[in-house]
Amino acid sequence: MTLRAFLFAALFALPVEAQTDPSKAALDAVQMLEEASIALNNAENARDRVRALTETIQAYEAGLAAMREGLRRAATREAQLNAELRSREDEIAQLLGVLQTIETTAPSVLMLHPSGPLGTARAGMMLSEVTPGLNAHAQALAHDLQEVQTLRQLQQSAAETLTEGLTGVQSARTQLSTAIADRTDLPVRFVEDPVRTAILISSTETLDGFARGLTEIANGEIAATNADVSSRKGKIALPAQGILLHRAGETDAAGVKRPGMVLGTRPRAIVTSPTAATIRYRGPLLDLGNLVILEPQPGLLFVFSGLQEVYGNIGQVIPEGTPVGLMPGETPGIGAILSTSGDGTGTDRSETLYIEVRQDNSPVDPESWFRTGKDG
Template identity: 30%
Template sequence: MALWPGKRLGLLLAGTLLAGFSTLPLFAQTETTAPLQAAPQQAPAADEVAPVADPGQPPADDAATSQSDLAAVEASMSLSQKRIDELKAEIAAMDGDSTKQNAALIAAAQRVKLAEIEVADVETRLSDLIVQELEVRGRLDGSNAEIANVLAALERISLNPPPALIVDPDDALGSARSAILIAAIVPQLRDKADQVTADLSKLTAIKAAALDEEATLQANHAVLEEEQLRIATLIAARKQGIGVRTAQLEAEQQQAIALAARASSLKELVDSLSAQVSSVSTAAAAADASIDPDQPVMTPQAIQLALADTARTEPAVPFGVAKGYLAMPANGVNVLDYGASDGYGGISHGISLVTRAEAQVVAPADGWVLYKGPYLNYGQIIILNTGQGYTALLAGLDTVTVDIGQFVQMGMPLGTMGSRTIGRTVTTNAGAAQPTLYIELRQDNKPVDPTGWWATPTQSG
């Protein structure tokens, strides 16, 4: 039996839709390659105090610890053994050259920061594509229901069609009504078919864009893996080169640990550590004593040139001159400004950044490590003496890779964040699911508003 034109069009349209849906992959159900994250850590309660190292215990062997850390990093890598060996050979060729090692560390840290930014951007774009896909699928689901209703009407007409005029002229009215109905339905079906075709094309384009973004994401994760391995290898090589710690550094570390065990507040800890500087760290004390109010103003070019010297063993420029040039310690979103309510009845003396899991943390400025390790419920903290009576505090880290007494250059890796917020003092309204880095600057142990101290992307690049 011959099919009516309306039925033929409907069946053809239905077949096209079914074919389109059956061959199109479901992007929303595909898996995205992402690095494994460490299990969440339990943040200490408000009334709990995190343990600090026992001042009576001797420090662990740094070289052995760094080699163990390096082995753990290697085990977690998906890089080929050939590439791992190439990286080790590249670093071994530096043969203890601290200038080259410092330059390589800072360059690797910069590449990590750029890769982290790109990963965050790609993840945002992927989220947008998922939203677009769901919107298109919603429209297609609605089109299915409308087309089903129209096809049902056409099916009823085909089961009981009006007779042709040449057979029964008396039924001309019914034939005319059917013709009018078909004439009204067919253009609507054609428009709907065009809309469905456009949505199917858009869905295909979304899938292609998502696959491109996933490839970019995997490439950036590969960069992160390689640079993290390079950093771990460089740190291990540097500590191997240092060899046995000097008696002065041993004493400095023991005193810092003892001071941290006794201090009941950050202010008290910074006071104690700063007082220790003049008697223990000659270079740091000299940097503080070299404040000259009549010194000539340095040009931006002179500042950049001084900061580019990776052989330096003391701050490239006086800290006050470095305003506008400091490196932001980590990539993240500022969720708590200086002077804002800290949520515990006080005001924030620093800023808080929500970072991605296991984000890298770098030195915001040149300086000596006054303290590193756990303190109260701040998680792992690092306090830098940056000269001229200034200190920089970073809190909320998960791991720290520098040592007390060590001089670090701006942009050099200091450690990494964890997989969630550590410590109630750095918990923000972002919740405990995201790691939060607390950053504080002090001058003569008084909080300083860090606004305006950070370099622009063009300066820090």
């Protein structure tokens, strides 16, 4: 095979031996979404449908997030490779021109050298030394071209995968709402008195005042509990997938300082109970929108506000990982996801979940209880 023929063969026929990071990330995301789809089918017959559907939604959310990141990295990598290839166009053209000249010259002429047999031998040795370098150059170039093709194919096929993923997560959310409404197996510590709840809401102007009066909304006694999560202090997972936007005491975009922290989430993200807890209140309150107040142990309250939908009944004792609501917003369509796939700044986390922790009727820093990766 001539040098020029070898170069063309390497450029267009070299198989990819291993996926690069961007393409592997996108392919891993596809697998995650496929596994979530299987989990959704299995959830139909699961004994604990609420837990199964919750895990399915979380799997879909993780898969869609991974797909966004994979596509973002793929687009960045493709642009980088295209720029590199364009910058090497002159070099490649010159190389091919030399090879073209060599190939069109008669073999008998190539074997001759003006200085005689010794010069011919030396030229042959030089060519034998140059050939491996040319081959390596062709191999590297072929790999880059193949990688561009792979990344482009991944992006072109992403629409179908995203369609299935978005349809699947929406179906799982709908089924979850039904499964929670049908649930009757949870213990109850007290029964809410709606009239007392309404009176408390109308008579308080702050979250602090409302939290202090929670014992007044029960119709009868509140059953005692020896629940204790103090051993997990500082290690409890956040209730939703997201990024920390504001810590306790920091001024937010509106110029307001709050004793809780603000978590940025994607639209329609699921919010779950980070521990087993009693639902002390759920519903609209003041200017906080829909919120859920959980009691993991006596004297300790977790407040999650900013939800669009809230799940469960006041007085129920729910297991760890139980969904307590969904964030507001509209799930972005395929076009929006693909068009923002180059944005790695987290601006797609457009919803905000406010998290406040109250201990013995006073707010404390949520990061003293939740694991936020503040050192990372």
